[in-house]
Amino acid sequence: MNTKVMYGSTVARHIRTDLEGTVLKLKEKEITPKLTVIIIGDNPASETYVRMKKKAAEKIGIQSTILELPSDTTEQYLLSIIQDLNQDLSTHGILVQLPLPDHINEKKVLDAVSPDKDVDGFHPINVGRLSISQEAFYPCTPLGIMKLLDFYGVQMKRKHVVVIGRSNIVGKPIGQMLLNEDATVTYCHSKTEDLFEYTKQADILIVAVGKAHLITKEAVKKGAVVVDVGNTFLDSGKVVGDVVFDNLLGHASHITPVPKGVGPMTITMLLYNTIEAAKRLG
Numbered sequence: 001m002n003t004k005v006m007y008g009s010t011v012a013r014h015i016r017t018d019l020e021g022t023v024l025k026l027k028e029k030e031i032t033p034k035l036t037v038i039i040i041g042d043n044p045a046s047e048t049y050v051r052m053k054k055k056a057a058e059k060i061g062i063q064s065t066i067l068e069l070p071s072d073t074t075e076q077y078l079l080s081i082i083q084d085l086n087q088d089l090s091t092h093g094i095l096v097q098l099p100l101p102d103h104i105n106e107k108k109v110l111d112a113v114s115p116d117k118d119v120d121g122f123h124p125i126n127v128g129r130l131s132i133s134q135e136a137f138y139p140c141t142p143l144g145i146m147k148l149l150d151f152y153g154v155q156m157k158r159k160h161v162v163v164i165g166r167s168n169i170v171g172k173p174i175g176q177m178l179l180n181e182d183a184t185v186t187y188c189h190s191k192t193e194d195l196f197e198y199t200k201q202a203d204i205l206i207v208a209v210g211k212a213h214l215i216t217k218e219a220v221k222k223g224a225v226v227v228d229v230g231n232t233f234l235d236s237g238k239v240v241g242d243v244v245f246d247n248l249l250g251h252a253s254h255i256t257p258v259p260k261g262v263g264p265m266t267i268t269m270l271l272y273n274t275i276e277a278a279k280r281l282g
């Protein structure tokens with residue numbers, strides 16, 4: 001079987017070119033989309049992702065600010081910053097980079113971001129809207145996966161999708177988005193017994209665990225579509241996914257690589273959501 005490699009980097013380039021045009025049109029109406037990213041502490045991976053977000057935003061004309069706060073920032077102070085940004089008319093998108101330090105309550109922080117500026121799609125109002133298929137800000141990684149599957153012509157309707165991972169950022173919302181497209185969805189997670197009995201039944205397998213090399217071809221039905229959301233940094237500095245990519249070549253019908261697969265789509269969907277917020281808020 002000739003496996004089709006689904007490059008998010010390629011799809012992202014196409015979408016970002018379109019978005020750049022949309023930003024120019026907004027600027028003609030004197031609207032400059034603005035994204036503010038808040039990062040707390042010094043997690044090296046988070047610092048990398050935040051830098052990538054700023055660079056990608058500025059490349060297409062979105063104004064971008066990073067607020068770097070020390071790891072001992074209090075929850076109260078962080079909440080006050082978010083309140084200020086909610087009120088600031090020039091800010092369209094607010095994003096708090098995760099994970100947060102242990103002393104800060106993630107739920108409280110995400111609830112504090114105005115749902116109208118919640119370009120991450122993590123506010124309960126946006127989560128609820130997704131669950132009833134309403135217009136909302138959808139979380140960037142699952143939205144990016146949907147665009148990627150669509151670009152490569154992967155049919156979702158009536159397919160059996162197995163999602164490994166039940167995080168609020170990826171696992172739960174990607175299952176809901178696929179359900180909204182009439183797929184049949186099975187969720188697996190750390191307490192699932194006989195995991196591979198499920199994965200072997202998948203027409204589309206989404207792996208979002210963060211465990212390097214979890215999935216080899218023995219766990220995958222021949223001809224399945226495999227989407228790897230893993231991003232684990234090895235001591236060598238190399239980034240790897242949850243799937244043994246080379247092992248699946250010739251076995252899967254489609255597969256995403258790591259890097260250059262889902263990751264670039266995550267950042268592209270953040271740009272998309274920020275522009276949507278600017279259109280709505282003006």
Ligand SMILES: Nc1nc2c(c(=O)[nH]1)N[C@@H](CN(C=O)c1ccc(C(=O)N[C@@H](CCC(=O)O)C(=O)O)cc1)CN2
Nearest residue numbers: 049096097098099120140231239259260261263264266
């Ligand atoms: N507030 C948020 N926090 C986090 C999110 C999120 O969507 N919102 N997701 C992840 C991290 N993440 C974005 O923040 C992210 C992860 C990976 C990539 C990416 O492009 N990875 C590259 C490889 C890494 C590299 O090149 O250095 C790839 O896969 O090609 C982008 C964004 C957790 N936190």
